Amino acid sequence: MTNTNATATTTGNTVTLRYFAWVREKIGHAEETIAIPAGVVTVAELIEWLKTRNQVYAAAFDKPDVIRTALDQTHARAETKIGSAREIAFFPPVTGG
């Protein structure tokens, strides 16, 4: 839960990505494990990198404004640093209740 720790070495961290609702449907699977690539520090940078993987990711993250993120099950923002988070989730704005 030290995702605000700006001094953590993030590059190379192994993280679990989780996808929910239409993000999951567009990506085609619910979770996967990746290593955070060099140069990726914030949530926004991770999304930009994911979009470069292939057309499926590019389409899923086409409009990052309508995608919300959680780091270790806590709401995060585009500019939040990934830090030592172990689980990063992407999903649409919530619609429960």
Added chain:
Amino acid sequence: MTNTNATATTTGNTVTLRYFAWVREKIGHAEETIAIPAGVVTVAELIEWLKTRNQVYAAAFDKPDVIRTALDQTHARAETKIGSAREIAFFPPVTGG
């Protein structure tokens, strides 16, 4: 239900008086029938007249500010004219709910 009809002849009207909660307990009975006496037009005037009947009424209506009135089962004020009301109720401020 014409208690706002200022031209009605009220004197001599036969009305049922009803008492609730501590007003009833102080008066000693729940209802009675009276004829509205000459000169009594408003609720306040009726209360003043009731206080002259005897010590029991004088004590029950000692503080008219804490007594509420309904004419024909509708909330009324001290200055409301009795008009052709058939039922006049006196009670403390309500405390339900």
Added chain:
Amino acid sequence: MAIRVDTADFDISAEIKSLTQGRTDIGAIVTFTGTVRGKAGDSPITSMTLEHYPGMTEAELAKVEAEALARWPLSASLIVHRIGELHPGDNIVLVITASAHRHAAFEAAEFLMDYLKSRAPFWKKEARPDGTSDWVDARESDSAALNRWQNNAGKPSR
């Protein structure tokens, strides 16, 4: 839209079911239940007796419901008020409001309670363990709560 004055207790699930059964236009149901507390201030009470003004009670509650219906798009509503002798923990009053949207249901339920507390002719008498009893005094905060709604079509500020 229904009102009921009753010595018997109520069952909230059953009341909701009878209000909403077969309907799919309702998205939000709010209930308020008032219960007898075991203390009046710091003093324990053993029972509470509710007296009311038959006829006027029903007329006032019907007015209150009509007013709520004029202010909010309610799909259904219910007011049940108990009378007679009650004990700590017992239910006193139930208000249910149902609407397509939650804010209307919340606001209407709070309005009905504020209105009922200041206008409906009920009176409470509390009995103490020593056998004495007293009529409950009206609270200034209840008429203040009602006044909040006077000049406001929606929810009032505090």
Added chain:
Amino acid sequence: MAIRVDTADFDISAEIKSLTQGRTDIGAIVTFTGTVRGKAGDSPITSMTLEHYPGMTEAELAKVEAEALARWPLSASLIVHRIGELHPGDNIVLVITASAHRHAAFEAAEFLMDYLKSRAPFWKKEARPDGTSDWVDARESDSAALNRWQNNAGKPSR
């Protein structure tokens, strides 16, 4: 204070009973029930499927409850949210708040719902009679409802 995510339906009377049994400090109980409506706009729906983020859901609801408890003197509270496939008329969510006084119970229940709608990781998918289905869009009014509470210790104005 309790939270529950469940495929099963809930019974409001039973939940209230388990929250309040044996207690005489409670004077006011407010419940909010959200139900599946039969239409999305003008189009009929046949079912609604609720997905959530296990773990984060419970963490968020616990935060919401803690926040409500810090703001209002609550005697008890409960949040139940259903998941899985539901149908028009079915219950989706239940919030119960209990307090000595009614305004605290009303405000806390409305706060819990506003917060839950904008923060708890649930998503709804609606299926139509023609076999197609779509994820429900978030409503701007829900985040506006949450923002009302940001700078206000008590009830916000509108």
